[in-house]
Amino acid sequence: MSAQASTSTSAAMAADEQPTPQQLLFAKSIMLTFELWPAMRLAVSEEWGGSDSADKRDFLLSHLCDQYGNPGSAFEPDLDDLADILEHYMIDEYEARLEDGSPDWVAGRIVGLHRVIFAPGDDFARAQAAVAELEKAYQDLKGKKATFEQGANQDGEVDSHSEHEGSG
Template identity: 40%
Template sequence: MSPPSGPPPATSVLFARGVIARLAYWPALRIAVDQGWGGAESAQKQTWVASVLVDDFEEQDPTPDLNFVEDRLLQVMVDEFDADLEDGSAEAVAKDIVSLWEEVKGKKVEVEEAAGDNSDWEK
């Protein structure tokens, strides 16, 4: 096992926090966790879902799209919380997560460009 290579990039942390926040705001998941539909580990499962989604975006090529994320969310709700959603909310959450990824990746480009032009830093 290789040693950790340092802290994760700021954009990864930003994306992960955004995914955690968006999942916490999702009424279907919030009810499932509050009511313990996933058993005693319901809250841990919510965190696990966020980590799986973050890993999907950071490790897969091509990047997951709306359909992939929606299917992932629906499958997790069935497998982990025994909830078969048909309210369209998974699509809305998936759209937000994909949009967040695109925004964070745009910020990464801005940060990299700023780091490449460090003339302002020398003043």
């Protein structure tokens, strides 16, 4: 009988180690946010961090999930700290100094998603809807190549669509 109790205790421990639906949704939301972030997409597709650029992105994703992937204010990311982490990671791992403010935007998106996904109460449907919007945006973007502009225009305007630079 003790062997059966031991087996059920082991099964219970293994079940406790499984990620919760909220943790899985949070991980998916970060993954989709990274896929929608032009700087990260470009850094990975152009291998700015070397041949393991995708692994570097995945490591950051895993780190953020481990650090912030739980409910409660103790796990909610600080906007400024997260933006700094993202900005410095892009510099350190991809040698990309971003001057477009995108780390702040991505950090804000992740903080907002954390609040929605780990909100107290039974509002998981709202969290799923928020991530579904990201999924739709990703599907709309899928297959499009990220482009970048080096430096700023003198008149201060940003040309985010460089379609006139044809591919030949």
